[in-house]
Amino acid sequence: MWVPEDTYAITRIDLPRAGTHGWQVRLQRRGVKYGKFFADRQLGGPREAYAAARQWREEVVEQFAAEEAQARICRPSPRNQSGVVGVSKIRIIAANGTEYWFWQAAWCPSPGERRSVKFSIKRHGDRQAFRLAVEARRDGTGA
Template identity: 65%
Template sequence: MWTPDDTYAIARIDLPSASTHGWQVRLQRRGEKFGKYFADRQCGGSRASYRAAKAWRDALVERLKEQDQAPRICLKSARNSSGVVGVSKVAVSASNGETYYFWQATWCPEPGQRRCVKFSIRRHGDRKAFRLAVEARREGVAS
């Protein structure tokens, strides 16, 4: 599991002309920006403001990790027929010429690895196959 290094998303701000000294945390996830400034003067010095910035950043990263494990609901587009990231409807053509339809869940358990599982619409019905794919994706991302 990924953990941030000591300076990830933390930058030192020193502007003597504006009497501004402190640490700034800036992160962006899924288009949403997060940021907070920790002034040396208000925190009790440079080391204390850095510790406060790091603690805030670590808490934010943990909160974002929890959000990242939940399936994302998004607007439907030409590239996403289900509205759930990592879940798609696929058609497989058999050698006998028949086409079979599935709901497929896809996720990456680790960098460079990809997992997918298909649920037959013929066997489970459209709604149940979709629900099974969403649940498989959720479990696969969480593990």
């Protein structure tokens, strides 16, 4: 039997009892699932169904790449209490029950990579810890 070389996200489905033969494409991006079945009978055979499945997969992957190329614009959320994107006040409770408060700056230096740094309110005071977090977020450094 003929076996295709490129089967990324493409699976062969053969269920003789159900009369189902074809190729299934399944992809997932940011929690959204994309899938489509390409039946041999409707498309003229296994090779034709595979070609259609591969073409559809390529179109979906190109769509992902186009979305990735668009710059994400960060806007303050209504949940944002600091007024600065990527800067938040956080509370950490130690194992002994002691509560510590920080201003945290978070940013992404490159796709898929996340950095953050915390500034102690106890050590720096609320206003200075906030200023340090805003500066760290703006500069994209933990210094």
